[in-house]
Amino acid sequence: MRTVTPAGSTRTWLPPLALAVAFVAVVEGLSLVEFLPVPVALLVALGWGVGIGLLATWLRGRATLAAWLEDGLVALGVVTMALFAFGGAAGLLMLDAALESPTLTGQTLVLMFLPSIPVAILGNVPTELVVIPMLLVLGWRPGRRRILIVVAAALYFVHRVWTYLVFSSARLDFAETERSTTPLTEAERERLGSALHVDDPRWILNLVIFAVFLLAAHFSRVREPRTPARSVGS
Numbered sequence: 001m002r003t004v005t006p007a008g009s010t011r012t013w014l015p016p017l018a019l020a021v022a023f024v025a026v027v028e029g030l031s032l033v034e035f036l037p038v039p040v041a042l043l044v045a046l047g048w049g050v051g052i053g054l055l056a057t058w059l060r061g062r063a064t065l066a067a068w069l070e071d072g073l074v075a076l077g078v079v080t081m082a083l084f085a086f087g088g089a090a091g092l093l094m095l096d097a098a099l100e101s102p103t104l105t106g107q108t109l110v111l112m113f114l115p116s117i118p119v120a121i122l123g124n125v126p127t128e129l130v131v132i133p134m135l136l137v138l139g140w141r142p143g144r145r146r147i148l149i150v151v152a153a154a155l156y157f158v159h160r161v162w163t164y165l166v167f168s169s170a171r172l173d174f175a176e177t178e179r180s181t182t183p184l185t186e187a188e189r190e191r192l193g194s195a196l197h198v199d200d201p202r203w204i205l206n207l208v209i210f211a212v213f214l215l216a217a218h219f220s221r222v223r224e225p226r227t228p229a230r231s232v233g234s
């Protein structure tokens with residue numbers, strides 16, 4: 001007689017839940033320390049991580065809903081990372097080209113990059129708070145898709161920690177630049193180019209994460225063949 005691990009066993013749901021909670025606690029903790037005291041930020045992030053992880057664990061027990069939700073979240077990951085990878089690279093190329101112009105004004109420069117800020121927020125926030133933590137739990141099944149989801153989550157974790165520790169700390173007040181209609185000097189263009197990180201290599205990491213999500217989408221859970229239940233003693 002073979003020993004079968006029950007679907008509700010802690011051996012099945014505890015590892016992905018722990019990973020999801022740890023992911024949210026670190027990533028959102030780093031995000032919230034910009035606005036809240038460190039203990040409060042970590043407590044809020046930990047609370048959300050536990051909540052979204054438990055919700056995903058509960059949904060995991062509803063096979064049909066979990067399958068559609070998992071595929072939907074993978075698709076959302078593909079779209080989001082495509083936006084960051086290709087849109088981000090195009091935006092950086094545009095900024096880099098604009099900074100070469102001797103007639104560029106501060107007002108024009110600010111108007112160029114400001115629209116990208118809400119787009120980045122709208123993409124990153126649901127990915128950090130919902131997509132990655134829920135996929136870690138819902139996709140925790142033997143197979144290649146689980147490996148791909150874990151790889152995508154690990155790379156995205158590196159991306160966000162890298163962002164919060166290196167890029168988010170370098171904030172400048174562009175209020176004066178935004179009102180400037182005088183062409184920027186070469187020194188000013190170089191300083192602003194450094195502040196805006198036009199040489200930012202994160203788009204490459206975004207491209208890799210996009211490719212991993214795209215490959216994960218190939219292994220659709222909804223299209224998986226249904227195998228008949230087998231008895232414990234078979």
